[in-house]
Amino acid sequence: MHEMMVAQSLLAQILDEAAKQNAKPVAAKISCGKLNAINDEILRFAFDAIAKDTLCQGVKLEIEHKPLQAKCKICKSIFKIEFSKPQCEKCNKQEFELLPDAPLILEEIEFQNG
Amino acid sequence: MGKIMKKINIGKKILSENEKCAIENKSFLAERKKLCLNMISSPGSGKTTILVRTITELKDKTKIGVIEGDIQTDIDTQRIKTTEAPVVQINTEGACHLSAAQVSRGLKNLPVSDLDLIFIENVGNLVCPSAFELGEAGKVVVLSVAEGDDKPAKYPGIFAKSKVLLINKIDLLVSGGQVDFDIERAKSDARRLNKAIEIFPVSAKTGQGMADWYDWLIRNVEQSKMQP
Numbered sequence: 001m002h003e004m005m006v007a008q009s010l011l012a013q014i015l016d017e018a019a020k021q022n023a024k025p026v027a028a029k030i031s032c033g034k035l036n037a038i039n040d041e042i043l044r045f046a047f048d049a050i051a052k053d054t055l056c057q058g059v060k061l062e063i064e065h066k067p068l069q070a071k072c073k074i075c076k077s078i079f080k081i082e083f084s085k086p087q088c089e090k091c092n093k094q095e096f097e098l099l100p101d102a103p104l105i106l107e108e109i110e111f112q113n114g
Numbered sequence: 115m116g117k118i119m120k121k122i123n124i125g126k127k128i129l130s131e132n133e134k135c136a137i138e139n140k141s142f143l144a145e146r147k148k149l150c151l152n153m154i155s156s157p158g159s160g161k162t163t164i165l166v167r168t169i170t171e172l173k174d175k176t177k178i179g180v181i182e183g184d185i186q187t188d189i190d191t192q193r194i195k196t197t198e199a200p201v202v203q204i205n206t207e208g209a210c211h212l213s214a215a216q217v218s219r220g221l222k223n224l225p226v227s228d229l230d231l232i233f234i235e236n237v238g239n240l241v242c243p244s245a246f247e248l249g250e251a252g253k254v255v256v257l258s259v260a261e262g263d264d265k266p267a268k269y270p271g272i273f274a275k276s277k278v279l280l281i282n283k284i285d286l287l288v289s290g291g292q293v294d295f296d297i298e299r300a301k302s303d304a305r306r307l308n309k310a311i312e313i314f315p316v317s318a319k320t321g322q323g324m325a326d327w328y329d330w331l332i333r334n335v336e337q338s339k340m341q342p
Contacts, residue, residue: 002209002246023120035245035274083267097309103127107124110122113119
């Protein structure tokens with residue numbers, strides 16, 4: 001449900017950039033970490049709802065999910081953590097520290113001119 | 115009329131406004147050496163009951179203020195007021211979590227200089243509030259035994275991010291009773307993702323287990339005061 005606030009911030013940033021570029025946005029690429037708990041369908045639904053009747057109406061969102069990583073305290077390798085089986089991929093030990101989750105980033109906007 | 119497309123790299127945090135405000139809240143509190151904790155749980159896990167008991171029993175040891183976040187009503191604020199602790203109500207009018215800007219307004223309406231410890235009682239929800247930093251020193255997640263011992267495994271995000279887990283309503287766990295909850299399972303699932311998490315099984319109704327939680331609070335209030 002918090003996707004609505006994410007959608008509002010995203011819309012404001014895209015409209016901002018569209019004014020700078022003086023162009024119509026057609027697509028935007030965002031990335032997020034696992035702990036941001038972003039549900040693609042809900043984010044797109046929220047974004048479409050508030051983008052209606054703005055310059056962003058029809059903007060397609062591409063959403064990339066970055067894995068949550070951890071560092072093994074035993075063999076020091078960095079691995080992708082699976083919540084269902086949180087252990088080191090290499091040595092199978094459960095001694096690890098979670099690395100910071102990837103933040104929500106607006107990576108790129110695609111505009112159409114003319 | 116061929117359409118020319120262009121791609122612009124942005125690379126900006128989407129929640130940068132919230133983050134900026136959270137950092138301001140954090141330094142506001144750190145400069146004044148106040149401890150601030152963000153309490154998160156499902157609706158009905160007992161956050162307000164825990165706060166009322168904690169404020170009452172620590173009255174002579176530490177001064178506590180509360181920012182109450184709810185979608186609607188000031189029911190929780192009225193309950194906190196019975197303790198005479200300063201409290202500010204924030205109604206999110208439908209939003210499922212508090213934002214840093216709301217907490218900033220809340221802090222302006224609390225007598226912060228008279229307090230040692232500020233609790234933010236977030237909107238009841240185990241998912242959304244965990245994605246928004248408010249400027250707190252740590253998160254306290256509350257799980258009541260009636261919700262089931264599988265919640266740390268099913269909602270890993272908040273358990274991975276919290277400093278403290280309070281397992282509440284342990285007075286319901288009686289042999290042959292209605293509630294099946296394996297405290298050891300909940301503990302080990304929470305610790306699989308977060309080795310450092312402090313876990314206190316408590317009953318805010320009977321007071322059972324609350325002393326260890328109070329010790330942790332007092333220790334952390336003292337540490338906040340000693341920050342350079």
